[in-house]
Amino acid sequence: MAPVGPRSGDAIFSSIDRVNAELFTLTYGAIVRQLLTDLEEVEEVNKQLDQMGYNIGIRLIDEFLAKSGVSRCVDFKETAEMIAKVGFKMFLGVTASVSSWDADGTCCSIILEDNPLVDFVELPDTCQGLYYCNVLSGVIRGALEMVSMKTEVTWTRDVLRGDDAYELQVKLLKQVAEEYPYKDDE
Amino acid sequence: MGREVAESCVDTMLMEMVAMYSARFYANKPELAARRIEAIGYQVGHQLSERYTMERPRFSDHLEAIKFICKDFWSEVFKKQIDNLKTNHRVKYFLEIMKFLTNFSCVCFSPMSLQGTFVLQDNKFRWLSRVSIDPSSEKETEDPSTPGESKAAQAVSMYLYFPCGIIRGVLSNLGIPCAVSADISSLPTCSFVIRVKA
Numbered sequence: 001m002a003p004v005g006p007r008s009g010d011a012i013f014s015s016i017d018r019v020n021a022e023l024f025t026l027t028y029g030a031i032v033r034q035l036l037t038d039l040e041e042v043e044e045v046n047k048q049l050d051q052m053g054y055n056i057g058i059r060l061i062d063e064f065l066a067k068s069g070v071s072r073c074v075d076f077k078e079t080a081e082m083i084a085k086v087g088f089k090m091f092l093g094v095t096a097s098v099s100s101w102d103a104d105g106t107c108c109s110i111i112l113e114d115n116p117l118v119d120f121v122e123l124p125d126t127c128q129g130l131y132y133c134n135v136l137s138g139v140i141r142g143a144l145e146m147v148s149m150k151t152e153v154t155w156t157r158d159v160l161r162g163d164d165a166y167e168l169q170v171k172l173l174k175q176v177a178e179e180y181p182y183k184d185d186e
Numbered sequence: 187m188g189r190e191v192a193e194s195c196v197d198t199m200l201m202e203m204v205a206m207y208s209a210r211f212y213a214n215k216p217e218l219a220a221r222r223i224e225a226i227g228y229q230v231g232h233q234l235s236e237r238y239t240m241e242r243p244r245f246s247d248h249l250e251a252i253k254f255i256c257k258d259f260w261s262e263v264f265k266k267q268i269d270n271l272k273t274n275h276r277v278k279y280f281l282e283i284m285k286f287l288t289n290f291s292c293v294c295f296s297p298m299s300l301q302g303t304f305v306l307q308d309n310k311f312r313w314l315s316r317v318s319i320d321p322s323s324e325k326e327t328e329d330p331s332t333p334g335e336s337k338a339a340q341a342v343s344m345y346l347y348f349p350c351g352i353i354r355g356v357l358s359n360l361g362i363p364c365a366v367s368a369d370i371s372s373l374p375t376c377s378f379v380i381r382v383k384a
Contacts, residue, residue, distance in 0.1 A: 016192055018191065019263075028199065029233075090192060
């Protein structure tokens with residue numbers, strides 16, 4: 001069932017430039033910390049992390065398409081599998097699984113058991129309401145928007161909030177028809 | 187070697203962090219944006235130094251700590267070592283020449299006491315390896331008041347507050363209070379100037 005892209009997530013991850021994950025994890029942590037100090041409102045921090053993720057997503061999709069050799073997905077199911085099996089693997093080195101499809105195949109859950117963003121992280125009580133990993137949902141939303149899919153991505157489970165895994169619900173809102181604003185050479 | 191992630195994750199995250207502070211939060215107050223970005227770097231440096239010095243004996247003097255940054259620390263973070271380390275007198279000379287050749291230093295050095303000054307030069311600083319400066323604005327360096335030039339310089343220097351903060355964080359965690367600035371007269375070469383506070 002799971003479609004196999006021209007290159008597996010593992011193969012891509014082992015061939016691209018990688019860096020020490022501690023730097024990544026601690027930098028993200030320091031950003032969240034600084035945002036909490038500067039913005040005070042946890043809601044606002046969630047929003048900024050999501051915005052940051054969105055901007056990252058619209059850049060990473062290019063790298064994803066270029067390095068994975070993946071071509072057009074036939075449906076949203078295939079898209080979700082690609083994100084989980086290739087996307088997470090090639091960027092973060094972890095794999096995710098897809099489950100909980102709704103009847104019309106437009107809404108599913110992406111589950112992460114392992115998440116490098118939260119190594120060394122513990123949330124104090126003052127951070128209730130913070131979606132620490134909100135950058136990830138933004139990345140998915142941004143990346144999908146660049147391939148004509150408007151989505152809504154929300155956290156349904158979060159280990160930092162006491163759940164047993166990280167679960168993102170990805171809901172396809174609409175598929176934007178592709179338009180070509182540019183003129184062909186005459 | 188522990189866990190790894192794609193380099194583009196770190197690159198894009200830094201880019202967005204800088205954009206968030208310098209273009210969204212403090213678009214008209216670059217000095218405030220700079221301070222926040224430096225603070226984030228400081229925090230990262232502070233924590234990384236804890237991890238990387240866990241199994242080492244105490245550093246006997248400043249030079250030992252600086253050498254640790256040049257070799258071990260730089261290798262962990264950038265997968266290469268610092269290419270050149272200069273200290274004291276030679277630094278003074280080096281700074282004079284730098285100043286003479288270009289007024290494109292991102293932070294001005296005060297010629298005051300150069301006691302305990304170290305210059306760490308990375309000939310291909312990873313975080314700047316893909317940064318280019320618009321050549322049209324670079325021509326105008328003769329007139330430092332040209333807005334185009336200062337804008338380009340400011341944009342690049344925003345990226346440098348983060349690594350400067352990291353270095354300051356590492357050293358202060360090792361008990362060496364200091365000020366760190368960066369100089370990018372010839373990209374992608376980048377020199378970090380560390381002035382240890384007496």
